[in-house]
Amino acid sequence: DAGVTQSPTHLIKTRGQHVTLRCSPISGHKSVSWYQQVLGQGPQFIFQYYEKEERGRGNFPDRFSARQFPNYSSELNVNALLLGDSALYLCASSRGLGVEEKLFFGSGTQLSVL
Amino acid sequence: QKEVEQDPGPLSVPEGAIVSLNCTYSNSAFQYFMWYRQYSRKGPELLMYTYSSGNKEDGRFTAQVDKSSKYISLFIRDSQPSDSATYLCAMKVRGAPGGGSYIPTFGRGTSLIVHP
Numbered sequence: 001d002a003g004v005t006q007s008p009t010h011l012i013k014t015r016g017q018h019v020t021l022r023c024s025p026i027s028g029h030k031s032v033s034w035y036q037q038v039l040g041q042g043p044q045f046i047f048q049y050y051e052k053e054e055r056g057r058g059n060f061p062d063r064f065s066a067r068q069f070p071n072y073s074s075e076l077n078v079n080a081l082l083l084g085d086s087a088l089y090l091c092a093s094s095r096g097l098g099v100e101e102k103l104f105f106g107s108g109t110q111l112s113v114l
Numbered sequence: 115q116k117e118v119e120q121d122p123g124p125l126s127v128p129e130g131a132i133v134s135l136n137c138t139y140s141n142s143a144f145q146y147f148m149w150y151r152q153y154s155r156k157g158p159e160l161l162m163y164t165y166s167s168g169n170k171e172d173g174r175f176t177a178q179v180d181k182s183s184k185y186i187s188l189f190i191r192d193s194q195p196s197d198s199a200t201y202l203c204a205m206k207v208r209g210a211p212g213g214g215s216y217i218p219t220f221g222r223g224t225s226l227i228v229h230p
Contacts, residue, residue: 004157040122042202042220043158048209056215090157099146099206099216100165105157 002026004093004106012112013081021076021109025093031055032074033103034066035090043090049074050097078111086113117141120203120221129230133190137203137221140184144205146216147179149188152200152223161201162188193228200225 005024013019025032031050035043048056049068068074072093078085088108094101120137127133135149146165150158162177164170170177178187186203200223209215 040222042118042120042204042222043218044220045217048213048215048217050215055213056209056217058217092157097214097216099208100163101216102160102163103218105159107155107157110155 004091004104006091006106006109008109009107010110012114014114015081015083017081018077018079019081019111021089023074023091023106025072026104029093029095030072031094031097032068032072033092034076035092037088037090055097081113083113086111115140118203118205118219118221121224122222124225124227126227126229127193129193129195129228131193133193133226135188135201135224137186138184139205141207143207146206147186148204149177150202150204152202158202195228195230198226198228
């Protein structure tokens, strides 16, 4: 079975632009969550979606938004990019929302903002 | 003070050594504890998880949780060069009421280098 797939793998943008990152979960997984990982830091939670509804939101500005589609894939959108948005963006999928649900991560999208 | 503290290292050990990786945390609401391994340019991979205080063993790996001290550890026995990676501790807390989610908080990771 395919794991979590993310696209694109790398992206270069300039300040003020908009970006859309995509994620396909493992087959059968209904929850997708997004994380930002700055170099030298651990992943920081951005959003969690389950059955197309937002179920959790981290401490990120409104420039960050996301959605989940009927096939459980997801998009993360970031508007008005800042230099500080440069990071590895990780998507993780799980079967559900329970505390013991295991998170399976994709390899991420490396975003560079110039 | 961050909710989860983890020494970034790097920690360099010879092949075959016993490795001890540690995290401390401040939020008593954390209730599920995990260790992830992350290779360069890859996403984190779940290694160990536990709910309660005490030890949990899986092959060469042992996870230890001490809730009274807010301290978790990962031990790696007979370390191999292929264990060279960044090890992230993580713990979950219940999200906002009504959301039904559990939010993971990660440490910054410890870089481990096992040399032959």
